[in-house]
Amino acid sequence: MSLAFANLGETKVIVDFTGKEDVKRHLQDMGFVKGESVKLLSENESGMILLVKGVRVAINKGLASKIMVA
Template identity: 75%
Template sequence: MSLAMVSLGETRRISEFTGKEDLKRHLQDLGFVKGEEVKVVGENPSGMILLVKGVRIALNRGLASKILVA
């Protein structure tokens, strides 16, 4: 399932990334690492606010759809 489909308040674990290598590297630089837990703490029609490694990060749904979670 893609991270963009996760509901508000849910916590999931990152399992994989899709997309080009630059995009994967960018997401990893932001803290989105395989095996890391991600919690959805806020959302609106254009994006989501995520809690990763104790840091809140806003991500648009296009980028969130490139992160697969279990």
């Protein structure tokens, strides 16, 4: 499932990415790598605040939809 559909407070594990190579590389540069845990801290209609590797990261839902989690 896509990270964009995660519920508030849930912790998920990244399993894959979709999209073009430059988008995947951008996500990896921000700390989103396969096998890493991601926790949804907050969200609104335009974006999400996530906890990745102990750092809070804000992304829009379009980018979150490119991150596949389990």
